[in-house]
Amino acid sequence: MLTNHLFTITTPLYYVNDRPHLGSCYTTIACDAISRFKRLEGKEVIFITGVDEHGQKIQRTAESNSISAEEHCNNISSKYSELWNTLNITYDRFVRTTDANHQNVVNQFFNNVKKSGDIYMGNQKGWYCVGCEEFKDISENTERPQCDIHKKDLEWRNEENLFFRLSKYQTKIEQLVTSNDFIHPISRRNEIIKFVSKGLKDFSISRVNVTWGLPVPGYDGHTFYVWFDALLGYLTATLNNGGEYKLEQLERSGWPADLHVIGKDILRFHAIYWPAMCMSAGIDIPTRIYGHGFLTREGNKMGKSLGNVLNPLTLYELVGIDPIRWYLLRDINFGFDGDFQNKRFIDLINNDLANTIGNLLNRTITMSRKWFNNKVPIVTVNGNELIKSKSVHTINIVRKELDRYNFLKASEGIIELAKQSNIYLNDNAPWVAIKNDENYDEVSACIYDVLESTRIIGILLQPLLPNLSSIMLKQLSYSPEKVWANDLVWGKLEQDIELPTPKPIINRLDTNIEI
Ligand code: MSP
Numbered sequence: 001m002l003t004n005h006l007f008t009i010t011t012p013l014y015y016v017n018d019r020p021h022l023g024s025c026y027t028t029i030a031c032d033a034i035s036r037f038k039r040l041e042g043k044e045v046i047f048i049t050g051v052d053e054h055g056q057k058i059q060r061t062a063e064s065n066s067i068s069a070e071e072h073c074n075n076i077s078s079k080y081s082e083l084w085n086t087l088n089i090t091y092d093r094f095v096r097t098t099d100a101n102h103q104n105v106v107n108q109f110f111n112n113v114k115k116s117g118d119i120y121m122g123n124q125k126g127w128y129c130v131g132c133e134e135f136k137d138i139s140e141n142t143e144r145p146q147c148d149i150h151k152k153d154l155e156w157r158n159e160e161n162l163f164f165r166l167s168k169y170q171t172k173i174e175q176l177v178t179s180n181d182f183i184h185p186i187s188r189r190n191e192i193i194k195f196v197s198k199g200l201k202d203f204s205i206s207r208v209n210v211t212w213g214l215p216v217p218g219y220d221g222h223t224f225y226v227w228f229d230a231l232l233g234y235l236t237a238t239l240n241n242g243g244e245y246k247l248e249q250l251e252r253s254g255w256p257a258d259l260h261v262i263g264k265d266i267l268r269f270h271a272i273y274w275p276a277m278c279m280s281a282g283i284d285i286p287t288r289i290y291g292h293g294f295l296t297r298e299g300n301k302m303g304k305s306l307g308n309v310l311n312p313l314t315l316y317e318l319v320g321i322d323p324i325r326w327y328l329l330r331d332i333n334f335g336f337d338g339d340f341q342n343k344r345f346i347d348l349i350n351n352d353l354a355n356t357i358g359n360l361l362n363r364t365i366t367m368s369r370k371w372f373n374n375k376v377p378i379v380t381v382n383g384n385e386l387i388k389s390k391s392v393h394t395i396n397i398v399r400k401e402l403d404r405y406n407f408l409k410a411s412e413g414i415i416e417l418a419k420q421s422n423i424y425l426n427d428n429a430p431w432v433a434i435k436n437d438e439n440y441d442e443v444s445a446c447i448y449d450v451l452e453s454t455r456i457i458g459i460l461l462q463p464l465l466p467n468l469s470s471i472m473l474k475q476l477s478y479s480p481e482k483v484w485a486n487d488l489v490w491g492k493l494e495q496d497i498e499l500p501t502p503k504p505i506i507n508r509l510d511t512n513i514e515i
Contacts, residue, residue, distance in 0.1 A: 007043040008254045009035055012262050013052040013095065013233045016076035017061045020083050021309030022340070023263075023295045023302040026328050030292065030407070031261050032089045033329055036463035037402045039090075040484040046254045048237040049084065050095030051077045055226030057130050059212035069212045073098055083312060087321055088466065095237035097229055101245045102236040103214050106224060108247050109232050110217065112281035118165040124204040127154035132265070133226050135203075149265060149301060161204035162222060169276040170200050176275055181288060183271050184405075185335035188264060188291040192271050203273065231274050234260070235283070247283065256284040265301075267291040290405060293337035295328075302340070310340060315515060322468040322506060323349040329464050330411035346509045352411075353468065354508045356418045357457060361472055364425070364450045365502040371434055371443065376451060376477075378495045383445035384428075388490050390420050391453045395488045398460045407464065414460050421453045451476060452493050459487045471505050 011031045014024050028049060035047040053073040062072035073096075081094050095102070113119055126135040127142070131150035138145045138154065145154045176182055177196055183189035206222040207213060213223030238255045239245045262270050267289065275285040294301045297308050315324055327345050330352065332338030368376060394417040401410040428446050433439040458472035459480060473480060477497050480487050 005043050006046065006254055007035075007038045007259075008046040008048065008238065008257045009038075009259045009261065010047075010234050010237070010257050011049040011091075012260075012266060013050045013097065013230055014080055015055075015057060016051050016053050016073050016080070017057050019076060019079045020312060021302060022312050022315065022324075022328075023309065024080075025083070025087065025312045025324070026295050026332075027261055027263060027292065028084060028089055028091075029087070029325055029328050030334060030405070032087075032091075033325075033402075033407060033463045034259070034261070034405060035090055036466060040462060040482075041399075042483045042485070046093065046238070047091045048093045048095065048234060048257075049080075049089075049091045050093070050233055050237060051080055051097065052226065052230040052233065053077065053096060053098045054210075054213045054224070054229055055133050056207075056210045056212070057133055057226075059210060060130065062212075070098070086313070086316065087324075093237040093240050095233045095240065097214075097233050097236075099236065101240070102229075102233060104245050105236045105239065105247070106214055106229055106232050107217050109235070109277075109281050109283075110224075112247070112283075113164065113277065116280045116282075118168065118280045119205075120163050120165070121160060122163045122202070122204070123158070124161040124163075125158045126156075128157045129154050149303070151306065159208050161208070161225075162206040162216065162219060163202045164205045164228075164273075164277065164280070166200045166202050166273065166276050169279055170196075172279060173200060173272055173276055176285070177271060183267070184288060184290045187335070188267055192267060195268065196272060200272065200276075227269055227273070228277070231269065231277065234286075247281070250283060257286040258288065260286050260289045262289065262291055264291045264293060290335075292334055293332070295332070296337055296339045299339065310515065318513065318515065319349070319509060320467075320506075322353065322465050323509065325465055326353060326411070329407035330415075331408070333408050334405050340515075342513075342515050343511075345515060346511055346513065349506070350508050350511075352415055353465075353506045354504070356415055356422065357472075358505045360418050360422050360425075360450070360457075361454050361475060361505060362502045364421075364447060364454055365475060365499050367430060368447050368451060369499055369501070372447070374498055376493060376495050376497050376499060377444035377448050379445050379448045381441045381445050383449040384424075387421060387424050387449045387453050390417055391456045391490060395456065395460065399488075402463060410460075411464060414457055414464075417453060418457055421450050421457075425450055448493070448495065452490065455493045456488065456490075459484055468505055475500060475502050475505070 009031055011027050035045045038045050059069055062069040077096055127138045127145050128135050129147040174196055177192050205225045205228040206216050208221055210223050214229050216222040216224055238253050241253050243249055260270050270289045278285045302309050394413050397413040398410045430443045430446050434443045455476050455478050458469050461469035
């Protein structure tokens with residue numbers, strides 16, 4: 001079943017300390033857009049997502065809700081899978097780190113690492129953030145230090161833990177992180193290079209005070225540090241293809257991952273710890289890590305721990321899926337932070353989707369139906385080259401930008417083509433020209449050209465706004481083929497076919513709504 005056309009992509013495995021919020025949706029929607037794009041480009045995609053269920057943070061949340069950790073995890077985990085289904089996310093695997101098979105994978109991996117001589121018992125002292133599940137590099141004498149992200153007091157820890165010999169991989173990791181293709185975007189690569197150049201320290205991979213974790217085989221009372229177990233979830237998901245959960249099967253199952261998409265807060269785990277762990281276990285390292293920015297609200301990271309989140313389901317019920325995707329992909333520069341603003345959200349949807357694209361489609365179909373017997377016109381003369389060449393140019397831009405995960409530039413390219421098409425109609429004023437029978441052929445060509453550029457817009461929107469795209473294409477009586485290279489050719493819209501009565505492709509948002 002495997003071909004060299006395979007593309008394995010992952011979202012992070014989300015903590016189930018609380019239900020998903022718009023920040024969690026951001027990564028998943030970006031991965032969905034990439035997956036759809038890759039499929040349209042002819043790749044076979046394995047899109048992995050899932051949940052990270054162990055650790056102290058989750059143990060404490062369950063305790064504070066007076067329910068068992070298992071019950072808590074089942075509740076929240078299903079909130080994630082249900083949300084992805086509601087939002088029509090095209091994931092292929094949903095892994096839970098409480099799956100029985102996961103324990104099996106973790107044990108195999110641990111044994112490999114141990115055989116490489118990379119595990120030893122040591123003393124772990126330091127300030128710990130339970131929200132990040134991470135030790136912070138802060139001196140022991142600091143009084144009541146807080147986590148910058150979670151704005152909560154750090155906790156002092158001093159305990160016997162198993163350590164992973166990360167320092168042994170200093171040179172290899174240095175080579176890896178300085179290579180051109182591993183970490184994107186470049187600004188994040190530089191952060192990591194700087195961190196690595198200070199010298200890598202071994203890190204602890206077990207805990208003695210956390211019961212809600214996977215037991216470390218051979219070390220009574222120790223459970224695996226949640227990050228050690230979580231990263232291996234990617235392997236468990238890859239192996240979940242009907243075969244055995246054996247690490248030797250990884251290569252045949254779609255490993256290494258071509259792309260891990262993550263937020264900037266967890267870049268270090270993915271770009272340093274994870275490849276070193278893979279090297280130690282004799283497993284191929286992932287090909288690329290993309291660290292995107294944070295979605296903020298009033299300047300603060302939107303997060304479960306801070307409680308300033310936007311609930312994606314409420315937003316979905318209010319506006320539907322297209323506005324959410326358009327806002328996240330079109331407004332935020334992938335790789336950088338983006339601040340959610342009510343007015344900007346509404347304006348963007350109304351301007352781009354309802355006005356620019358929606359009106360273009362509506363007016364062109366209306367004219368075509370009125371003058372050409374409810375059909376696409378038959379073209380007998382050449383139209384102006386302008387719209388054709390702009391469309392071809394846009395196709396190239398959008399494909400190139402999506403290949404670089406630059407959703408913003410890709411969306412801008414699409415909107416630009418819609419604007420140019422509107423201008424072309426205004427400049428040619430076919431509603432005036434049609435009054436003279438002599439202009440019939442030129443008007444036919446003009447309308448056909450704009451219907452065609454609109455069809456191309458509809459096709460190009462498939463990975464970004466699959467729902468809106470299919471509404472547009474239906475109104476143009478066009479059924480896309482599976483691989484979009486076949487659709488992205490000028491002149492594919494059949495002439496003389498019926499066009500249904502156009503309907504608005506999206507509801508305008510009331511400018512007074514509060515999100
Ligand atoms: N469980 C770990 C990941 C383990 S991966 C093997 C974790 N989970 S998380 O739920 O806290 O975060 C998951 C992802 O959501 C991270 O990439 C994080 O950056 C992202 N986001 C969480 N809040 C976010 C925003 N406000 N904005 C954008 N992304 C955000 O970390």
